[in-house]
Amino acid sequence: MDDALPSFSFAVRGAVADAPGPEELRTWDDALVLVADDGEIIGRYDADDPIARQIVRERADDVRQLSPNELLLPGLVDLHIHAPQWPQMGRALQVPLEVWLQKHTFPLEARYEDLEFAKRSYRDLVETLLANGTTTGLYFGTIHNEATLLLAQLCLELGQRALVGRLAMDNPDECPDFYRDASTRAALEGTEAFIEDVRALPGNEKATVKPVVTPRFIPSCTDSCLEGLGELAEKTGAHVQTHVSESDWEHNYVLQRHGKSDTQSLSDFGLVNRHTVLAHGPMLSAGDMDHLVEQGAAVAHCPLSNIYFSNAVFPLRAALAKGLHVGLGTDISGGPSPSLLENARHAVHSSRMLEEGVDPSIEGDARGTPDSRVDFVTALHLATRGGGIALDLPIGSFEVGHRFDAIVVDIAAPGSNIARVLEGLSVADRVQQIVFNAARQNIAEVWVEGSQVSGFRHK
């Protein structure tokens, strides 16, 4: 019998759920997920399938049996993290954007020239994100090649899948003297060297850490910088990330400077393609969205950060209806929570507030934008497979052929805020409980590329 079994490294058995589409929740009361030596998911069976029963019988030691309180979910994919801003999380949020940038954020980012500072801060950040179930992070670094490469190394070392960008910002009109690329050439050469260095990192043979072309946003960059970065993206095939139509100010700045929208401008510079992730986007027009759909580019929806810096809510459901690729971002530290699940809740909240409107002095009929709300299924999709699609990576669901990036969530973990329910719940009900109330304490295990990387939950 033994040679009839598929070859695998280990299996996980128990309740499983994923959300492969924005309105599609798949649940299994008792499934068996098979993982190969190289971290690929090579099988998924109902536990009463004959093959599953044979595996459980003959290779019991290689089967991780979940407890009745545990649930296997895809790992969380955070599409927008300003890594250097971590030390100011949850501070300075009461000040205007200009003060936030000039007095707090730019001086903080400038400190990453100091590699000791960078190492301590980045380690605490990556450990915190892993502890919260973030198995893939898309990071903005700083203009410093060394510190940003150190972030990439830390992700490799700690076991997080990551895409890391060395920031380009060379526009003296918008960037301070103390924190700016010395020249356009410095920005472009620094970016190109960074791409090569990340790809050559020892231990990165499987490219679980990738480099990203990263203009901060149009206002921070000269046209020649943007043009050069577009050429680099084409030449290297690296991912691209930046901000898009984030706020009234930023959106109008680009209209004034380039006579067109962010999206059109970035596209004309060669920065919008299937491997582009654009953060925010509440001010994207319908035409902008259509263009992003055509190019296969994605939006990193950052609902919590948008409350502080975006002047409006990203029209998520309208974007999804167009087929736009959308995932979720924490936007550390513009968004003050490192938990992608907390941001998933906020995606639901903001969508509901867009639908209902906010101003009670307006009559009920005239208040709000109908058909804007999404529910926990869409939120889970955004936090998992939506991120995987955005990055064009085989992660975010339990599809055979995907990498095994996953979390085990324990709804009854010590220190949990999830109600101890007194009778059986469906897997879908438990998923909803998790989306609305799970915290770091509930993330019992974290797996990336088939390897367990947890151990930071209680750190």
Place this chain on the structure above:
Amino acid sequence: MDDALPSFSFAVRGAVADAPGPEELRTWDDALVLVADDGEIIGRYDADDPIARQIVRERADDVRQLSPNELLLPGLVDLHIHAPQWPQMGRALQVPLEVWLQKHTFPLEARYEDLEFAKRSYRDLVETLLANGTTTGLYFGTIHNEATLLLAQLCLELGQRALVGRLAMDNPDECPDFYRDASTRAALEGTEAFIEDVRALPGNEKATVKPVVTPRFIPSCTDSCLEGLGELAEKTGAHVQTHVSESDWEHNYVLQRHGKSDTQSLSDFGLVNRHTVLAHGPMLSAGDMDHLVEQGAAVAHCPLSNIYFSNAVFPLRAALAKGLHVGLGTDISGGPSPSLLENARHAVHSSRMLEEGVDPSIEGDARGTPDSRVDFVTALHLATRGGGIALDLPIGSFEVGHRFDAIVVDIAAPGSNIARVLEGLSVADRVQQIVFNAARQNIAEVWVEGSQVSGFRHK
């Protein structure tokens, strides 16, 4: 020297903060708070004050020295909790209100006839709230006297300050047959008996647990029930709680039935006074607010629940500007988090979204309601002293004469999501970190009436 010292039971020394007013944050880098045997705060000194130095020298064993990562804050006051709804937290939030009530909530509340069920559910709830730093809870129970008295007993036993209401709901037009007071008389007699029973509870000599007159909301009650409850409130001096102008439907229902607003109607029934707490209120008119200010009544602002059930945002800052008493409520389970700190963040978020507006298709100038935002100071005030003022209780700050209801927050606790900051922060900065990112794991100690009641953090 010794007899020169004030008489006290114990003292806490370290960083301290409170927010006695909506825009007033008080911080002490190193203070000594003195607590008497009976739980009253009888002194507050800077640590270098001669009396403080003498106390530290001569009664070192009675001084709890906080660590550099710990901060003493007032205990959190949750002004709106539907205790019986705890088992459905974080579920059924995607359905319309009518389905939520009829299919989920009423059947669940009806189950509290079963005292074993009630005991397990209520114990888990109160322990969870204490673990999250909620030192005072204002509870809606059910129509069942026994189960609701059991909730009051549990609060006494577990050490939480509480105000508990036996629900009155006798209107057959709006309440289902399986969950309704059998008659108006049953509602009124049940309420009166409950008030007496809570006041007579063994161990409740200091009245740390109080009874509350609790019409569910106007739609659930007949006019004679509301009238009788108003008379009971007057006769017994008990607190009053109900819902007010929560949503378009509810607000308009009362206008149709009584030809006046909720506020005016409740007031005419004798249910609006200095000891009244009204939940929600986004649809309160300016005139309604003025009337509440005149009567000294309070609003329990429930920003998270309002996202699901209120169609608009409560105009918090306008209410505060009028001098309206406002505190915070979780509205378990309409709001899916038991953490009052999470609701404090939502108070900030919702106020910002009201100020900015949400619809990006509206031009920036026309979007939003200016001067609506509040910051973390107001949020902390609402969660602490705002609740104390609403209840007319001497709690919620470190004023001499207040009861010692307090929490010790550890920003570096194991499992914390607060960034490990690499240098010294001001106490105000730490308060902001706590408001935006502290979770259950950060609540290191919980004190009510001068007694420590923690021990549930990791349960």
